[in-house]
Amino acid sequence: MSENVLELQNITMKFGGVTALNEVNLVVKKGEILALIGPNGAGKTTIFNVITGVYKPTSGDVVFQGASIVGKKRFQITKLGIARTFQNIRLFGESSALENVVTGADVHSKTGVVGSIFGTRQSRREEKAALEKALELLEFMGIKKRAGQLGKNLPYGDQRRLEIARALATDPKLLLLDEPAAGFNPAEKVALGETIKKIRDAGYTVLLIEHDMSLIMGISDRVAVLDFGTKIADGTTTEVQNDPRVIEAYLGAPADAS
Amino acid sequence: MADMKSRLNLRDRGAEYWERSPKWRRVALSIFFIALCYAIPFLNNPLINTPGSDFRSVLFYPVGMYVMMAIGLNIVVGKSGLLDLGYVAFFAIGAYTMAILGTKTSLNFWEILPIGVALAMLSGVLLGTPTLRLRGDYLAIVTLGFGEIVRIVAVNTDAIGGARGIAGIPTPPNFFKAKFTILDPKPYYWLLLTFTLLIIWMVRRMAARRPGRAWDAIRQDDDVAQLMGINTRRYKVWAFVLGAAVAGVGGVVYASQILSIVPDQFNLNVSILILACVVFGGIGNLWGVILGAVLLAFTPERIRFLSQPRILVFGMALVLMMNLRPDGILPKKKREHFDPDWHTVEESGEGEIK
Numbered sequence: 001m002s003e004n005v006l007e008l009q010n011i012t013m014k015f016g017g018v019t020a021l022n023e024v025n026l027v028v029k030k031g032e033i034l035a036l037i038g039p040n041g042a043g044k045t046t047i048f049n050v051i052t053g054v055y056k057p058t059s060g061d062v063v064f065q066g067a068s069i070v071g072k073k074r075f076q077i078t079k080l081g082i083a084r085t086f087q088n089i090r091l092f093g094e095s096s097a098l099e100n101v102v103t104g105a106d107v108h109s110k111t112g113v114v115g116s117i118f119g120t121r122q123s124r125r126e127e128k129a130a131l132e133k134a135l136e137l138l139e140f141m142g143i144k145k146r147a148g149q150l151g152k153n154l155p156y157g158d159q160r161r162l163e164i165a166r167a168l169a170t171d172p173k174l175l176l177l178d179e180p181a182a183g184f185n186p187a188e189k190v191a192l193g194e195t196i197k198k199i200r201d202a203g204y205t206v207l208l209i210e211h212d213m214s215l216i217m218g219i220s221d222r223v224a225v226l227d228f229g230t231k232i233a234d235g236t237t238t239e240v241q242n243d244p245r246v247i248e249a250y251l252g253a254p255a256d257a258s
Numbered sequence: 259m260a261d262m263k264s265r266l267n268l269r270d271r272g273a274e275y276w277e278r279s280p281k282w283r284r285v286a287l288s289i290f291f292i293a294l295c296y297a298i299p300f301l302n303n304p305l306i307n308t309p310g311s312d313f314r315s316v317l318f319y320p321v322g323m324y325v326m327m328a329i330g331l332n333i334v335v336g337k338s339g340l341l342d343l344g345y346v347a348f349f350a351i352g353a354y355t356m357a358i359l360g361t362k363t364s365l366n367f368w369e370i371l372p373i374g375v376a377l378a379m380l381s382g383v384l385l386g387t388p389t390l391r392l393r394g395d396y397l398a399i400v401t402l403g404f405g406e407i408v409r410i411v412a413v414n415t416d417a418i419g420g421a422r423g424i425a426g427i428p429t430p431p432n433f434f435k436a437k438f439t440i441l442d443p444k445p446y447y448w449l450l451l452t453f454t455l456l457i458i459w460m461v462r463r464m465a466a467r468r469p470g471r472a473w474d475a476i477r478q479d480d481d482v483a484q485l486m487g488i489n490t491r492r493y494k495v496w497a498f499v500l501g502a503a504v505a506g507v508g509g510v511v512y513a514s515q516i517l518s519i520v521p522d523q524f525n526l527n528v529s530i531l532i533l534a535c536v537v538f539g540g541i542g543n544l545w546g547v548i549l550g551a552v553l554l555a556f557t558p559e560r561i562r563f564l565s566q567p568r569i570l571v572f573g574m575a576l577v578l579m580m581n582l583r584p585d586g587i588l589p590k591k592k593r594e595h596f597d598p599d600w601h602t603v604e605e606s607g608e609g610e611i612k
Contacts, residue, residue, distance in 0.1 A: 054485070083486075090481075092479060093478065095475070099471060107488075116468055117460045118463075126468075
């Protein structure tokens with residue numbers, strides 16, 4: 001019933017002799033939270049980089065809303081509706097929190113350089129719209145009081161929230177969150193989980209990389225597991241939890257009893 | 259100590275005063291300062307007079323010229339973070355357009371001006387499109403090469419005078435009562451000032467809007483800027499082209515005043531000096547860059563009476579300044595408060611988003 005927002009079809013990504021992703025198939029359905037888990041180095045962030053156009057896959061296809069986006073420029077992919085956050089926070093540190101979000105909201109402005117110089121009606125309308133949207137998103141993420149502060153001066157947790165706000169400002173059909181809860185304490189993780197659910201309920205589709213199992217099990221609709229560049233499991237949280245290959249990937253193979 | 263420091267921070271205090279001021283006071287202050295700028299040639303203050311060279315000529319070149327070019331280069335280096343070491347090339351293209359068309363055709367200054375600017379912009383596109391995929395040092399080397407290529411081509415092309423350059427460039431036609439002659443640099447200064455004010459107005463609008471944010475993003479993190487949907491190539495080329503346009507205006511005006519140009523006027527030193535103005539004044543901050551250009555252009559003229567050790571003294575002053583204020587005289591303001599009226603402020607043209 002639910003349509004597929006994103007399909008990874010047999011994605012292989014090789015860096016020289018290293019195969020980071022091997023024939024990965026993955027489907028993200030509209031309106032769900034799909035968690036992508038796996039041990040360190042399993043290729044999770046590589047998948048994000050392939051989706052957002054940072055890497056061009058060695059083979060395979062990325063289909064977003066029915067059309068292939070392989071080979072498209074990064075900014076075009078963002079315009080089409082994929083936004084992301086970064087594992088190691090990458091804000092525009094010298095810009096204020098508000099400017100960071102407005103920069104994201106600019107994606108859908110049509111005013112160019114000339115229009116901005118002359119302050120056309122379109123330019124002023126879009127500037128105002130982008131600003132209002134940015135303020136709304138800061139409020140939504142609970143960091144409105146930080147609006148005027150420089151990105152680099154925000155507390156760690158607010159920097160992570162600001163990254164999400166900036167990504168949301170581009171109106172994504174698919175939001176990619178790369179370890180959004182890294183470095184959070186348990187209470188903050190719970191709050192973040194609620195926020196991510198709120199984002200989904202607002203109509204966004206979320207693909208999430210995370211290590212914290214309680215957070216994942218609490219909010220995910222489905223879970224996909226990667227290990228050494230191969231997808232080893234994909235299903236609901238309970239299915240994945242009981243999958244022997246997943247247990248093996250995380251805990252090692254059981255000792256031979258015989 | 260901290261209190262002392264904040265009291266000495268003229269930039270922030272000045273900015274605060276400006277932000278607290280009602281609109282009428284801002285307008286009044288702006289008019290006052292603009293009028294003051296126009297009146298400078300009439301001042302005869304021993305403190306700012308330049309013994310050894312004509313004060314009014316100094317106002318046009320180097321002071322006015324450096325200010326304009328520094329504003330242009332600041333778009334490229336300060337806003338977008340693209341290190342351009344061949345900026346003089348666009349200046350040369352503007353000046354040569356004026357010289358060639360002025361001597362070979364019957365077009366006058368006002369007709370040549372848009373052509374010169376267009377050619378400078380075109381060369382900005384031609385240089386920018388292939389080279390802006392380079393970053394940092396590599397871009398600096400390519401642009402440095404471009405600056406030298408333009409000069410060397412001019413030296414070796416006999417059709418445009420070769421190393422002897424072009425003489426007999428016409429002056430602009432009289433503009434109401436202002437007569438443009440070699441004897442009176444004042445009208446040229448006013449002309450240049452008018453263009454500079456126009457450029458400042460444009461730059462401030464851009465900086466506060468979408469292009470300014472895009473350039474800020476590109477300067478800080480090119481990859482993330484792309485992933486936030488910014489067509490970084492296009493905005494970089496735009497920065498290049500706008501910088502080139504400003505230098506083109508400068509070149510056309512310069513050639514019409516100096517009456518004869520030779521290729522060696524457009525050497526690497528000019529690029530370096532303009533870049534020094536930008537860095538010295540406070541990279542990325544429009545007012546800092548203007549102040550830096552004024553000081554860097556004016557000081558060597560003011561101390562001309564020292565004759566031989568003049569440049570040595572100037573160099574020492576530069577080294578000393580950069581040690582005392584490594585971010586420049588007026589570095590970019592670190593805005594740390596949230597102004598809820600931000601957008602209304604922006605509408606009035608103030609409140610540059612930095």
